[in-house]
Amino acid sequence: MQLLVYCMYFFLKRGLQGKDRQKILSILAIILLVLVPLAYNIHSANAAALITASNKITNSTPSATNVQYVTGWTFPGTTAIGCMQIKFTTTASGSTKPTGMTTTAATKDSVTGGGLTDGSWSLNNTTDGTLKYTHASTEATTATAIAITTNGITNPNSAGVIFAQVTTYTSNDCATGPTDSVTVAFSIFTGQALSVTVDPSLTFAVNGVASSQAVNGATTTVATVTSANTIPLGNVNPSTNSIAAHDLVVSTNATNGYTVYASYSGTLTDGASHTIADWTGTNGVPTTFSGVGTSAFGYTTESTSLSGTGSRFSSDKWAKFETWNYEVARATTKVSSDTTRIGYQVGVSSTQEAGTYTTTVILTATPTY
Secondary structure, three states: OHHHHHHHHHHHHOOOHHHHHHHHHHHHHHHHHHHHHHHHHHHOOOEOOOOEEEEEEEEOOOOOOOOOEEEEEEEEOOOOOEEEOOOOOOOOOOOOOOOOOOOOOEEEEEEEEEOOOHHHHHEOOOOEEEEEEEEEEEEEEOEEEEEEEEEEEOOOOEEEEEEHHHHEEOOOOOOOOOOEEEEEEEEEEEOOOOOOOOOOOOEEEEEEHHHHOOOOEEOOOOOOOOOOOOOOOOOOEEEEEEEEEEEEEEEEEEOOOOOEEEEEEEOOOOOOEEEOEEEEOOOOOOOOOOOOOOOEEEEEEOOOOOOOOOOOOOOOOEOOOOOEEEEEEEEHHHHHHEEEEEEEEEEOOOOOOOOOOOOOEEEEEEOOO
């Protein structure tokens, strides 16, 4: 440039006139147009671009707290750096911090890759909106990917695109000696409102039990297996009580479980005004069934989770049926194929009138949501 100015001075001093002078000035102007941009480009070619850059966050909703940011890029080559700055702004080339964003409580999680040693880098978070990862001196990079993970960031308080301006420096305070840089955009998003409705569910099965099976300390005696709709207590005489059973199987997604209640349509009767008495024990205070030779009809349950004293039927205790519902099985949480065995027993005295006695037992399963 100095030589060019001198040449201009020389030709002008010699007093060139007219067309010669104009021709020389035109040539010099062309040379200026070529050399000035070239000089500028040569001067500005110190920094390179960081490549494959990104900024990932664990929660993109506005004002989310304790969010983890993972800022990554690939170094263009080997350079000794002492500081890596990540500055969050509202525009790609601006300097305004996004409203509501807070980084002063941020903590370093890790610095991995890029040829750098994780333990040699520390986080300076004193300037809100700017993260400075500093080294005690400098460390050489490699042309590989790096990931800087930072915890404890509070997102901006409104949705939109924000920018992370990443710059590396030779100095260890991010003040002088910028080397490489890149700007990446990422979004803060309120998300989509999603709802799912799960239908309530309940399955209730009443399964038959064969003869010679245990039921709460007693043993079934009926020759015909019970079914979902029948309780075939069969022939009974004063010397042998008749015992049958059902398995109650419940599945439900009710949060507070379920209850199965038992009742009957009325006292066992033969249709001619003759009845078999109900057992004297109650659901609240069940008692041991009498020996043979006593007319009585009642039920038992193996459930140990009834309300009140949950295990009150344990050890072969029996209660009378009533026309009001009483608990025979219960769970207090959602269940799958929860099974409770209940039993039925009838005995007759030597003076019990002959005949076929019937009633209807009603079992009701109710979930509790």
